[in-house]
Amino acid sequence: MLLVSALALGVMSTPAALAAAGPPLPVTGVVASGHDGNVPANTLDGDPGTRWSAEGDGVWIRYDLGTSQTVGSVSLAWHQGNTRKQTFDVQLSDDGTSWRTVMARKVSSGATVQPEAYDFSDSAARYVRVVGYGNTYNDWTSITETAVNGADGGGGGTCRYPADVLDLTNWYIGLPIGAEESPTNIKQPELDTYSIDPWFTPTPECDAVQFRAAVNGVTTSGSSYPRSELREMTDSGSTKASWSSTSGTHTMVVEQAITALPDDKPHVVAGQIHDGSDDVSVFRLEGDDLYITNGDTSHHKLVTGNYVLGTKFQAKFVVSGGQIKAYYNGVLQTTISKSFTGGYFKAGAYTQANCGNSTPCSADNYGQVEIYGLTVTHGSAGDPGGPGADRTVNVATSAQLQSAFTNAQAGDRIVLANGNYTIGKLTGKNGTAAKPITVVAANRGQAVITGGQLEVANSSYVTIDGLKWTNSDTLKITSSNNVQLTRNHFRLTEESSLKWVIVQGANSHHNRIDHNLFEEKHQLGNFITIDGSATQQSQHDLIDHNHFRNIGPRATNEMEAVRVGWSGISQSSGFTTVESNLFENCDGDPEIISVKSNDNTVRYNTFRTSQGTLSHRHGNRGAFYGNFFLGEGKAGTGGIRIYGQDHKVYNNHFEGLTGTGYDAAIQIDGGDVDTSGALNAHWRVYRATVVNNTFVGNVSNIEVGANYTLAPVDSVIANNVVVGSRGKLFNELKTPVNATYAGNIGWPTGTATIGAAKPSGAIRVVDPLLAPDGAVHRLGAAGPAIDTAAAGYPFVTDDMDGQARTGVADVGADEQSSAAVTRGPLGSADVGPNSA
Numbered sequence: 104m105l106l107v108s109a110l111a112l113g114v115m116s117t118p119a120a121l122a123a124a125g126p127p128l129p130v131t132g133v134v135a136s137g138h139d140g141n142v143p144a145n146t147l148d149g150d151p152g153t154r155w156s157a158e159g160d161g162v163w164i165r166y167d168l169g170t171s172q173t174v175g176s177v178s179l180a181w182h183q184g185n186t187r188k189q190t191f192d193v194q195l196s197d198d199g200t201s202w203r204t205v206m207a208r209k210v211s212s213g214a215t216v217q218p219e220a221y222d223f224s225d226s227a228a229r230y231v232r233v234v235g236y237g238n239t240y241n242d243w244t245s246i247t248e249t250a251v252n253g254a255d256g257g258g259g260g261t262c263r264y265p266a267d268v269l270d271l272t273n274w275y276i277g278l279p280i281g282a283e284e285s286p287t288n289i290k291q292p293e294l295d296t297y298s299i300d301p302w303f304t305p306t307p308e309c310d311a312v313q314f315r316a317a318v319n320g321v322t323t324s325g326s327s328y329p330r331s332e333l334r335e336m337t338d339s340g341s342t343k344a345s346w347s348s349t350s351g352t353h354t355m356v357v358e359q360a361i362t363a364l365p366d367d368k369p370h371v372v373a374g375q376i377h378d379g380s381d382d383v384s385v386f387r388l389e390g391d392d393l394y395i396t397n398g399d400t401s402h403h404k405l406v407t408g409n410y411v412l413g414t415k416f417q418a419k420f421v422v423s424g425g426q427i428k429a430y431y432n433g434v435l436q437t438t439i440s441k442s443f444t445g446g447y448f449k450a451g452a453y454t455q456a457n458c459g460n461s462t463p464c465s466a467d468n469y470g471q472v473e474i475y476g477l478t479v480t481h482g483s484a485g486d487p488g489g490p491g492a493d494r495t496v497n498v499a500t501s502a503q504l505q506s507a508f509t510n511a512q513a514g515d516r517i518v519l520a521n522g523n524y525t526i527g528k529l530t531g532k533n534g535t536a537a538k539p540i541t542v543v544a545a546n547r548g549q550a551v552i553t554g555g556q557l558e559v560a561n562s563s564y565v566t567i568d569g570l571k572w573t574n575s576d577t578l579k580i581t582s583s584n585n586v587q588l589t590r591n592h593f594r595l596t597e598e599s600s601l602k603w604v605i606v607q608g609a610n611s612h613h614n615r616i617d618h619n620l621f622e623e624k625h626q627l628g629n630f631i632t633i634d635g636s637a638t639q640q641s642q643h644d645l646i647d648h649n650h651f652r653n654i655g656p657r658a659t660n661e662m663e664a665v666r667v668g669w670s671g672i673s674q675s676s677g678f679t680t681v682e683s684n685l686f687e688n689c690d691g692d693p694e695i696i697s698v699k700s701n702d703n704t705v706r707y708n709t710f711r712t713s714q715g716t717l718s719h720r721h722g723n724r725g726a727f728y729g730n731f732f733l734g735e736g737k738a739g740t741g742g743i744r745i746y747g748q749d750h751k752v753y754n755n756h757f758e759g760l761t762g763t764g765y766d767a768a769i770q771i772d773g774g775d776v777d778t779s780g781a782l783n784a785h786w787r788v789y790r791a792t793v794v795n796n797t798f799v800g801n802v803s804n805i806e807v808g809a810n811y812t813l814a815p816v817d818s819v820i821a822n823n824v825v826v827g828s829r830g831k832l833f834n835e836l837k838t839p840v841n842a843t844y845a846g847n848i849g850w851p852t853g854t855a856t857i858g859a860a861k862p863s864g865a866i867r868v869v870d871p872l873l874a875p876d877g878a879v880h881r882l883g884a885a886g887p888a889i890d891t892a893a894a895g896y897p898f899v900t901d902d903m904d905g906q907a908r909t910g911v912a913d914v915g916a917d918e919q920s921s922a923a924v925t926r927g928p929l930g931s932a933d934v935g936p937n938s939a
Contacts, residue, residue: 125255182245279320291340370455379445534564582608662691668700741766808837824915831858846893
C-alpha cells in the first residue's frame with residue numbers, strides 16, 4: 104500500500120491570495136488518465152525534481168484516501184510553475200465514479216514552483232481528482248508534488264481581488280460607474296489589486312469573478328447600455344490589442360455562467376469580438392435563448408433555447424483566415440466569414456437594457472456574469488512563442504502527402520489538390536485547440552483516397568476534412584484525442600467484412616465524427632465503431648450530423664451502422680453522444696445503433712425506413728430522447744430496445760413502424776441474467792423511465808418483456824400518447840415487477856385494444872386529436888393531451904421540436920406551442936458534407 108504524508112512537502116511558500124492548509128491526510132493510492140512516462144506516483148514521492156505529466160484538455164490525476172475523510176484543500180506544486188499558469192478543476196467523490204466540482208477552472212499563480220494551497224468548503228470524500236486543461240504555454244498538465252489537506256474550518260478561498268482568480272495581465276476593466284459618458288476604467292498595474300463590490304469582485308468561493316451591470320449604470324458615448332467588461336490589451340496591459348482576422352490565429356476561451364438578467368428586456372452579452380468600430384460577434388442571452396451573433400444580427404445562430412441561469416458553459420472564438428469559428432462547450436456552432444482589422448476580445452457582463460426599456464431604474468435591476476476561466480492566445484507564422492508556425496502545405500501526390508504527415512506540426516494546413524491518393528499513418532502528431540493539424544481537400548470530394556490506410560495514432564487535435572474515401576481499409580483513430588473527421592464522403596471498396604471507421608486504444612477521448620456521408624455498405628462490419636482499450640471505452644466522443652444510408656442486406660449480427668462499446672468493456676462509461684444524424688435504409692443488423700457501455704446519449708436523430716432498432720444492448724444510464732423513427736410501412740422497421748439499469752427514454756416520435764418483439768416501437772425487454780452474469784448476456788431491466796413519447800400507426804407500440812425470462816423491475820411508463828389500429832397498444836408479454844403507469848393516453852382504433860389493465864388515470868382512453876404535419880403527427884390547438892401530463896419528470900424540459908415545456912406539460916412528445924421550432928425530422932439537406 105502506498106502511504107505518503109503531505110509533511111514531505113516541507114514549508115509552503117504561497118502568494119497571499121492562497122489560503123493556509125489544514126492538516127495533511129494520508130494518500131493510499133494514485134492513478135491518472137494517462138502519462139508520458141512521468142508517472143502519477145511522482146507527485147507523492149517528496150521529490151520536486153520528479154513530476155506527473157499528461158497532455159490534453161481534461162486529463163486527470165486521482166488520489167485515494169482509503170476511507171472517507173473531511174477534505175478542506177489541496178496543495179499542488181506545478182512543473183515550471185514560476186513561468187506558466189495552469190488551469191484546472193478540483194473534484195471530490197465518494198465512490199470514484201460520481202464527481203462534484205469544488206473548484207472550477209482555477210488558475211495557478213504562475214509565480215512559484217513551491218506548493219500552492221487551494222482552499223474550498225470542507226467536505227467529506229474518499230477520492231480527490233485534479234482535472235487539467237493545459238497552461239499558458241501548451242496543453243500539458245504537469246504536477247511535481249501534491250498534498251490533500253484536511254478540514255481547516257474554512258468556507259472556500261480567501262482571495263481579495265479578481266486578479267487572484269483570473270490572469271488579468273493583458274486586460275483592463277470598464278465599469279458601469281462614474282460620470283455619464285465617462286465610466287470608470289481600471290488599467291494595469293492598478294487592476295491587479297482592484298475590486299469593487301458588486302460590479303467586479305471575486306465570488307465567495309474564489310472560483311470565479313462576478314461582473315455586474317445595472318440598467319441605471321453609466322455608459323460610454325458610443326453605447327446605450329451599461330457594462331462591466333474586460334477589454335483585451337497587450338504588453339502587460341499598456342497597449343490596446345488590435346489584430347486582423349486575416350492574419351494569424353486569435354483565440355479566446357471563456358468558462359462562464361450567466362447568473363442574472365434585467366427585467367423587461369432580459370438580454371446580456373457574455374463574451375465578444377470587437378473590431379475598430381463595432382462588435383463583430385458575441386454570445387448573447389435573451390431570456391432562455393442563447394445566441395451567437397453576426398454583427399448586429401442578434402439571431403444568427405441559436406445555441407440553446409433552454410439556457411438556465413447559473414449554468415456553466417464554455418464559449419470559444421477562434422479567428423483565422425478571415426473566418427470566425429464559434430464553439431459552445433467544445434462543439435463548433437457556426438463559422439462566420441469576416442475580414443476586419445482593429446480586432447480585440449471582450450469578456451464580462453454587457454447588459455442590453457437601460458432605464459428606457461427596463462424597470463425598476465435601479466441598481467437592483469441588472470445583468471450578471473460569473474467567469475471561472477479566461478484565456479486568450481495569438482499565433483502567427485513568425486510567432487516564436489507558439490507551439491508551431493502556421494503553414495499551408497500544398498500536396499498533389501501520395502509521396503508529398505506522406506512527407507507532409509511526417510513533418511506535420513501544430514498549425515499546419517495540409518491541402519490536397521484534386522486527384523487520387525494512397526494514404527499512410529499520422530503518428531505522434533499534436534496540434535492544439537487553436538492550432539490543429541488540418542488535412543483538407545482543396546475542393547471538397549475531389550481529393551480521393553483510393554489506397555492505403557490512415558491511422559491517426561497517439562496524436563491530438565487533428566482534423567480530416569472534405570476527402571472522398573474509396574479505399575478498402577479501416578480508418579483508425581488510435582489512442583488519440585480531439586481528432587475530427589468532418590465533411591468526408593465514405594464509400595469504401597469491400598470484398599469481405601470491414602469496419603469503416605474505428606476509434607480505439609487507451610486514452611482515447613473527445614473525438615468527433617461529423618457532417619459525413621456513409622453509404623452503400625454491403626459486407627459485415629460497422630460504418631462507425633467506438634471501442635477503446637481492453638477495459639475502458641473511448642470517452643466523450645461525438646457523432647453528429649452524418650448521413651448514413653443503404654447498409655444491408657440484413658445480417659444476424661456485426662453490421663450495425665454505429666456501435667458504441669462492446670460487451671467486454673460494457674461496464675465502463677463512454678459519455679458518447681450520437682446526435683442529429685440521419686439513418687436511411689440502414690437494414691444491415693437487428694441493431695441500427697448498438698450501445699454497449701454506460702452513460703451514453705442518443706438524441707435528435709432521424710431513422711427513416713430502416714429495419715431494426717436503436718438498442719441499449721449492454722450497460723446502464725443511457726439517455727434516448729428527441730429521436731424520430733419513421734417506418735413508412737417498411738417491413739421490420741423498429742424503434743428502441745433496452746436492457747440494463749436506469750435508462751431514460753423520452754420525447755421520441757414513432758410512426759409507421761411494422762416491427763414487433765425485438766423490433767417493437769419500444770421494447771422494455773426481459774433479461775437472461777440479473778444484476779451479475781456474463782457481460783454478453785441480456786441484463787435485466789431496472790428502473791427504466793419511458794415518458795412523453797408519441798406513437799402513431801405502428802404495428803406494435805410499447806412492449807414489455809417480449810424475450811428471455813426475467814421481467815423488468817421498477818419501470819415507469821408515463822405521459823405517452825399511443826394511437827394505433829391493431830394489437831395491444833400497451834402490451835405486457837411478461838408482467839413487470841412494480842411498474843408505474845401514469846398520465847398516458849391510448850386511443851385504439853380498428854382491431855386494436857388498450858392491452859394492459861391499469862388503474863383509472865394511468866391510461867386514459869381518449870382521442871388525443873393529433874393532426875398530420877409532414878412526416879409526423881403533432882398536437883392540435885386543443886385536445887385532452889394539452890396541459891394534462893403527470894408531474895415528476897423534471898428532465899423533460901422541452902419537446903421533440905425543441906420547444907420549451909411550460910406550466911403543466913402536454914402528454915406525448917409534442918408540446919403545443921407558438922415558440923420557434925428548432926428541431927424536427929431530418930432530411931438529406933440537414934446532414935452530410937454539404938449541409939450548413
